[in-house]
Amino acid sequence: MDLQQMRYVVAVAETNSFTRAAERCLVVQSALSHQIARLERELGARLFERTSRRVRLTPAGMAFLPAARQCLDAAERAAAEVAAAVGEVRGRLAVGLIPTVAAADIPGALLGYRRKYPHVRISLRVGASEDLVEQVKQGSLDVAFLGLPPTMRPEGVAAHELARDRLVAVVAPDHPLADEPAVSLRRLSSETFVDFPAGTAGRIQSDLAFSAAGLSRDVAFEVTTADYVTRLVGPGLGVAMLPSAFAPQLTGVVTIEVTDAPTRVEYIIWSRFGHTPAAAAFLKALDIT
Incomplete structure (x- = not known):
């Protein structure tokens, strides 16, 4: 087997299509199919189940795919190391x-x-x-x-702390709190919240702060992006808490200092x-x- 055959297998696995895989690899489909068939004969097992509607990995293919990716990564790393040795980063x-x-x-x-x-x-x-x-x-x-x-640190990786930041409240421009210079967690706890999904790091920092203060809150809207947080806060569907350093990028909302705000660490x-x-x-x- 060779690296090109492994690239073809990875491409088919990721696109679920021989046609799209051939387009990605810049070869004709017949050549790609031929090389995968040769590899399957060498391995003594079919890597893909092919029907008129779909292509999917067989159990043998699922076992082969991680190793193929590792081989391709190793080859790429080896080429990069050689380039670095002669003063070129690639x-x-x-x-x-x-x-x-x-x-x-x-x-x-x-x-x-x-x-x-x-x-x-x-x-x-x-x-x-x-x-x-x-x-x-x-x-x-x-x-x-x-x-x-x-209270959390990245585990199993090398880490460098970049900054520490406090969260601010984010409300609609016509919200009753919009003109306040600052607000407490207790006052915010009576509001309906927009926040990140439960269990995520972006959510935990706020959950811990309210819990430590002996407060509960209603998180009615769970979203995965800060952009969508502001899209829900702006019309008045709820309030949110986001990092103060990120706040200048927000539009259509008002940010307010929180006297007992939770903090986060960027790494x-x-x-x-x-x-x-x-x-x-x-x-x-x-x-x-």
Whole structure:
């Protein structure tokens, strides 16, 4: 077997289609199908179940896929290491971030990085902090920016603290609290809330603060992005709490200081087992060693 065959298997598995996989790999479908058939004969097992409507992995295919990805990643890393040895950074840089990251200018950092290292393929993924930690551990992300309550730390990864921030209340412009200079958690507890899903790091920091104050609240709207938080708060469907450093990016809402506000810590994380030359160059660009 060879790396090209593994690339074809991964492409079919990710697209669920021989046609789309061939388009992604820039080959004709017959050539891709032929190479996968050769691989299946060599392995002595079918990797895909093919019908007129769908393509899906067989149990053998599901067993083969993780190893194929590891081989491709290892080959990519080997090429990147050789390039780094002769003074050239290439390969991939996969970055993850939470929607409310505010401690770093990520678009600006990525733009400067791309100009300096044009041979590195950059990708970006937005998600929840706990998911980003797992993806860094698994190697699908090289670095990630996340926010956690001060009672939590990223586990199983290398981490560098970027900033600490307090949350502010976010209300509609015509809300009775909109003209107040500050508000307490007790006053907010009587409001209907828009927040992130229960159990996520973005939600836990607020839940812990209300619980520590002996208060309960009604979270009627659970969303996954800060943008949608403001889309619900703006018309007056509820109130929310978001990091103060992120607040200047909000439009159509009013932010208010919270006297006993919860806090969060922003981190950048990477694999504790080392990083690629591309990831090392990115961390260096951020003055993180």
